[in-house]
Amino acid sequence: MSNSVEATAPAGGGVQSVDRALTILQVLARAGELGVTEIAAELGVHKSTAFRLVATLESHGMVEQHQGRGKYRLGVGLLRLAGATTARLDLVQEARPVCRQLAQDTGETVNLAVLSGSSALYLDQVAGTSALQTHNWVGQHIPLHATSNGKVLLAGLPPARREELVGRLPSYTSATITQRARLREELTAVATQGWAVAVDELEMGLAAVAAPIRSAHGDVVASMSLSGPTFRLTEARIAEVLPALLQAADEVSHRMGWGRR
Template sequence: MAPRNNPDIEKDADAQGGGVQSVDRALQILEILAREGDAGVSEIADEMGVHKSTVSRLVGSLVNRELVRQNSERGKYQLGFGILRLATSIPGRLSVVHEAREVLEALAGEYKETVNLAVLRSNYAVNVDQAMGPSTLATYDWVGSLTPLHATSSGKVLLAALTADERSQVLKTVGLPARTPRTITNRAELEKQLLDVARNGYAVVHEEFEIGLTAVAVPIYNHMGNVIAAVSISGPAFRFTPEEHPGLIDALREAGFTISAKMGYRRR
């Protein structure tokens, strides 16, 4: 526990700092309440190492803005509905394409292969953005392409995130057609692989969608922790082997988390 400061000194510090310290402390209070669920003034003051009067003053301002409310039964404070109003205004303004663009380009530049961003639409993985590596072989434009969920790395990431009922409905509609001799067309085998995808956090396909093409993909999450997209790196099978490339899969997973964080996701 940090030592409590003198409330008069704290007020002077706030005034000299133009209120920046008060803003920082108010945000600390919100973070404490988000973490704990609820807390009393004394508990908050103890954790922050400030005087109770300082916490009371800041909590009062937050209550007036409906960012914090007091639990009438326990007398403790918890986050208010004002927080919800602020939070719900964000997702609709976020574009995964816009937020991911810089990350896609960085991946393409580092690994010299094609990087795609895909989302689930009408039972297919739809590529909505692409960053091209410098290789002369990486010339195909996948943007707008509908690709089968069961035969692509992005598709498997998106499939693995669905509930069993949702997945059954999708596969009942589109089936498991073979795109190449290596395409998985057995439902039980596919389900086993999807369990691995969910557990490991990535999917790799070797020539299942197209002969000579290998790809690896990871999920992108939104602020609710739901998978909303997948980012993949693909390249010619003769030179691109993700499992044997030191650090590639880990770097791709971190890239997925970076985009997810821009979409409001908080990694636990």
């Protein structure tokens, strides 16, 4: 009876399938290798259901079948995911002392961001010593076209990939860039000069200047920015702190392997 209900009941099926797929990964992590029949028993589902779930995980490289034994084990796709997480943790670890020093030297808040899907994900933030600070951005996804970090990340991409990510350009303030042609021009300038500025583009009263962080291969893998209120982070002030920001971003890049021989 339970098997027939399982096969026909659609309610919550998507979430249930995700839960079962994650359970399979946990079971394989514990057991090492299991056949479909054993996996089905662990989940308490029909063998055909277990096979469909395993086949989906296999198609994404999350599990792989041991040749000749018919058993499944964790796949290299998990290693790629773990590697991406490790790379981000390494970035934060390498950048943190540099960000602290930059925040201390300038008094402004230092932010670290990476590309995540079609937005910028803020990985770390070090508050400056100035009395008025911006709010905590860590863990938030921020629009690429309306932030200095986002512009740096976009400018570091190949043109074709850049166009894929730049879809609709919503307006957040009257200063937000909403025309694709204008954004292209700005990104070209960012790529040439090696830094980006955003003033009042995401929020009125918020200014930021950002510089790229590069990998050992020279690819832009992250962006470091100084941010603060526009009354303090004026055009003259941005010009004043820019050299320190560029030096700090280069230092993190070197820590990540860029420029090493």
